[in-house]
Amino acid sequence: MTDTVLDLRGSTVCVTGLGVSGPPVARALLSLGAVVTVVDGRDDDANRARAEELRAEGIAVELGDPALPEGTTLVVTSPGWRPDSPLLVAAARDGIEVIGDVELAWRLKPADQVWLAITGTNGKTTTVRMLEAMLRADGRRALAVGNVGTPVIEAVLDRGPGRPTVLAVELSSFQLHWSSSLRPHAGVVLNIAADHLDWHGGLDAYAGAKAAVYARGTIRVVNVADSATRALAEKHGDPHTPLVGFGLGTPRPGELGLVEDLLVDRAFVPDPAGSAEELATVADVVPAAPHNVANALAAAALARSVGVAPEAVRAGLREFAPEPHRIAHVATVAGVDYVDDSKATNPHAAAASLAAYPSIVWIAGGLLKGADVADLVAGAADRLRAVVLLGADRDRLRAALTEHAAHVKVVEVERTDGAAMAEVVTAAAGLARSGDTVLLAPAAASMDMFANYNVRGDAFAAEVRSIRV
Template identity: 60%
Template sequence: MTEPTQPPAPAEEFAGREVTVAGLGVSGISAARALARFGARVTVVDGGDSETHRGRAAELESATGGAVTVRLGDAGTLPPGTTLVVTSPGWKPDSPLFAAAAEAGVPVWGDVELAWRLRGPDAPPWLAVTGTNGKTTTVQMLASILRAAGHRAPAVGNIGTPLVDVVLSEEPYDVLAVELSSYQLHWAPSLRPHSATVLNLAPDHLDWHGSMRAYADDKGRIYEGNRTACVYNVADPETERLVRQADVVEGCRAIGFTLGSPRPSELGVVDGILVDRAFVENRAEQAQELAEVSDVTPAAPHNIANALAAAALARAFGVPANAVREGLRAFQPDAHRIQHVADVDGVAYVDDSKATNTHATEASLAAYDPIVWVAGGLAKGATFDELVRNAAKRLRAAVLIGADRHLIREALARHAPDVPVVDLERTDTGAMSAAVAEASRLAVTGDTVLLAPACASMDMFVNYNARGDAFADAVRDLAADGRERQEQQ
C-alpha cells in the first residue's frame, strides 16, 4: 500500500538545476517563473515564432532577470545540460523533445507534477476530478459544496488557474477542488490526492494517447495513493476497474455513485432524493438524505451524476449533509452547458455547445424528449451510429451544420430514416441564425431545440463558446421577432 510522502523542499530540488520547459503558454510561463524563483536555470522551448510568441518571451525573460531564456522556432532539440523537462499539457508523448530526453535519461514532468512537488509542509489536500465529460461542472459543484461547509476551497487546475500558481499562493486554502485532464495525469507520477473520481470514460484524445486502454490508464492515475476515497461511476465498469488496479493508502475506500438506488458504500437517488449510503454509521441499513434532484441545475441525468460524484468527494472530506444541499443550490453552471436560453412559442431552446463529442451529446440528448437536434462541426474521427441509434426515438427533426455534417446525416439515414433532416451548407457568420430558423420551423409546442453538436467547433467558430453565443443570439432574435409580431397584431 502506498503511503503519502512529503516532497523535498523546492530549494533543495531545483537550486542550480538546468530545467527545460516545453511550451510558452499559460502553464509553461507559470512553471518557468516558479522554477526561476527557486534557483533553477530555465530554458523555455516553443515551436512558434510569431509576434505574440516573441512578446511573451521578452516579457518572461525580463520579469525573471535573465534566469529564464526562451528559444523559439525549435521545440525538438534538448538544450545542453538539461536535467529535467517540464511540459505543458498539450505536448504529445512522442514529441521529439521527449524522445531526446528519454535517450539522455532526463525525466519529464507535467505542470501538475511540478505543482505537487512544490507544495509546502502545510499544503491543503487535493480532491481530484477527471473523466471524459463533466469535469469542470463537477469541480465547480465540489468547490461550492466545500465553501458551503465553511472551507476555503477554490476550483483549480485544468479549469483555469495553473496549479503551480495555486500551490505557491499565500492564500490560506483548506482544500483544493482540482480538475485534471488525461494529458496532465500522464505526466504526474507522484500525484497522491486525498480522494479522487473518474466520472466516466469514452473514446477521446486517442490520437494523443495511442489507444483507449492507454487513455483509460492515464485517467486511472488519479486514484494512485488516494488516502480516503476512490469514487467511481457504477454505470461505467471501466472506472471501477481503474479503482481496483490502483495502489492506494491502506483504509482507502471504493465509493460508487449511481442514478439508481444505492447499495452500501454508494451514493444514489431514491424517489427524487440524493442519498448517501457510504459515509453513514450503518451503511448496511441506513441512508442519509443529501439534497433533492430539484436542487441540481440543470437536473439532467448526467448532471445528477456529476452532483453525486461531487457530493461523494465532499463527504469523503467530512462535509456535513446540509452543506451538500446548500452547495448544490448555490451552484450555477458555466455558459454553454445544458443552458436554457429561452422559451419561444412553447418551444424550449437549450445551448449545450460544450457537447463536443458523442459521449457528451448522448447524455444531453437523454435529458429531453422530443428534440429538434442542431448538430455538426468537426468530427475528429468520431462515428455517430450508436449515438443516433440510441437517440432516434427522441428526435423530432435534425438541423445539421459544419464540415462533417454528412457523417451525422448518414447515421440518421441508417438509424432514424423517418426523422426530417435539414442539411445547411452555409458556413458564414449567419449560418447559426439559419439553423435556429429551420429548427423553429420544425419544432412544435412542447419540443426542445437542442444545440448539442457532437463535434468540435473550429470549422466555423473560434471555439465552442462562440458557437453557443451564436446560437443564443439567434434564439433571442427569434424571441424578439415573435414579440414584435404579437405587438403588431
C-alpha cells in the same frame, strides 16, 4: 506545514510550451531558484509577445525549432505536447526526467494541503465547480484548480494566511499522463469514452492515463453506471482503500445515489448497511438533467470523503452556477425551449444532453475527430423530432441518421460563413412544435466554423434571441 520537498535551486529546467500552463510554471520555477528556459515551436506574434514578457523577468525563451537546452536536468512539459515530440524523446533518451505541471505542483505542495481529483471524458469542469462550492459552504479554504480556474502551481506555492487547504483539481488525460507520483486523498473518473486517441495512441492508453487518479492510498470514487471506471479503479487502485460508488439508482451500502427525488449518502455514514444521510434534492441541482445529477453525486462523494456536512452539500449545490454553454436554457419562444450545450463536443457528451429531453430538434455537426456516431444516433432516435446539420462532418451524421433514424426529418445547412448559424436556428425554429426543445449539442468540435465552442454557443444564443414570433 512543510516547505517545498523539491530543491530546484541552481537546477537547469526546460519548460515546453507558451500556452496556458507554461508561463506560470516558468515563473514559479524561477522563484524557486531554478535556471529556466521556455521552448515553443510556434514563432508567431502572440508567442513573441509572451516571450518578451518572460525575458524581461529573467527567463530565457527559445522559439521556432527548439532543442533541449544544454545542461537540462528536468523538463516540465505543457499538457498538449505529445510524448513523441522530438524534444521530449531526446530528454527521455538522455535520462532526463519529464513531468507535467500537475506533477511539479504535487511535489511542491504543503504537506497539509488536501487534493481531491476529478477526471473523465465529460463533466469535469461542472463537477469540480460543484465540489468547490460544497467545500466553501462547509467553511473550507478551497480552490478549483488544474484544468480550470487558478493554475495548480500558483495554488501550491501560496504561503499566505488565506492559502487554500483543499484543492478541487480538474485533470485532463494529458496532465495525468505526465503525473507519476500523484496521490490525491480521493479521486474520481466520471466516465470514459473515446477521445484524444490520436494523442494517446488508443483507448487503453487513454483510459490508463485517467486511472492515475486512483493511486495507492486514494479513496476510489466510481460511476456505477460505467463499468469501465470500476475496472480502472480495481486494476489501478489500492484494494485496501475504499471503493465508493455513485449513480442514479437506489444506493447500496458504500454508494451515493437517489431515493425518489433525494440525493442520499450510504458511504460516508456511521452504519452504511443500516443508515443513510439525505444530502440534497434533485431540485437543488441546476440544471437537473440526469448526467448533471450524477455529477452532483460525484462531487458530493469527494466532499463527504473529507467530512463535509450534508447541509453544506445542499448549500453548495444551491450556490453553484453552471459554466456557459453547458445545457444552458437560452429562451422559450412560442412554447419551444432553446438550449445551448455547445460544450458537447463529442458523442458521449451529446448523448447525455439528448437524454435530458423527450422531444428534440437537434442541432449537430462540426469536426467529429474520427468519433463514431452510430450509437449516439441509435440511442436518441426515439427522442428526435427533427435534426439540423452543419459543419464539415455532417455527412457522417446524415449517414447515421439514415441508418438508425430514417423517420426523422433532416435539414442540412451547407454554408460555413458567419451567417450559417442564422440559417441553422431559422430551420430549427421552423421544425419545432410547442413542447419541443431545440438543442444545440453538436457532438463535434467547432473549429471548422468557429474559433471555439464558446463562440459557437454565443452565435446560437444570439440568433435565438433575435427570433420574432
